[in-house]
């Protein structure tokens with residue numbers, strides 16, 4: 001029996017991935033850039049055991065629901081295929097953040113599963129190979145393997161579509177991503193479903209034509225630690241991700257009334273001189289980008305808002321890594 005445990009951070013995209021050119025290989029239509037989230041981690045232990053007749057998958061202490069289990073089993077099949085290991089696996093995974101917080105647990109989850117699973121199967125893959133493999137489980141997981149500030153190169157085939165670190169977490173240790181959880185209700189559509197509809201939006205091609213310029217601006221903003229430029233691109237991208245979703249046929253509305261109220265709040269804070277910008281994933285919750293010195297006053301204000309159910313303050317997080325402390 002061989003066992004390995006890995007820890008990986010989720011991430012928030014500044015330039016988003018929303019649309020695939022190849023569904024099976026999860027090749028995106030555009031490159032994307034993100035920051036790993038220090039407080040949104042998944043720890044996963046994988047062991048291949050000859051006594052097992054089928055894969056056993058537990059998430060946060062419970063047997064995984066059928067569809068989630070199927071996605072994990074497919075990923076284990078990929079690992080079995082490259083390693084030649086035939087045994088079934090036992091998998092236990094714990095998210096260090098609430099499942100309803102609107103943070104992408106599939107990014108941290110598939111990054112941790114890829115690293116722990118390949119190591120348990122006796123493989124020692126490069127960071128690039130791990131990122132390509134993680135991408136097959138969940139696209140955004142490709143960026144959680146390198147961690148820090150990373151770019152997922154769209155690529156044109158399996159081997160060229162991977163996440164690469166632009167800068168390590170300590171390049172900009174004072175950047176904060178504060179998540180205000182405004183609604184814990186299930187999303188109207190998962191990202192796979194949303195992306196499948198993205199190209200039906202009449203605005204899709206326009207956004208795609210704007211992405212190369214935004215990638216240049218975001219890379220430079222990260223290198224220069226320029227919050228104004230990073231925030232401007234992140235807001236443009238968040239708005240357009242939702243514009244595409246709302247104008248897809250049929251439309252998907254991830255925003256809730258609280259989301260819009262929150263955007264107004266961020267704009268008001270900014271006009272009062274507080275340097276803070278918003279971004280969002282495919283969900284109702286708002287992420288706020290700011291510097292460490294502004295985080296305290298933002299958190300204090302959020303604590304006084306009835307619609308805010310939970311606050312998570314993230315710094316730039318590290319790459320996925322192997323760790324001790326097996327879960328079984």
Ligand code: PMV
Nearest residue numbers: 013016017138139140191282
């Ligand atoms: O990798 P997925 O299927 O969880 O999709 C992620 C999609 C967004 O979070 C909305 C954007 C992104 O680039 O992370």
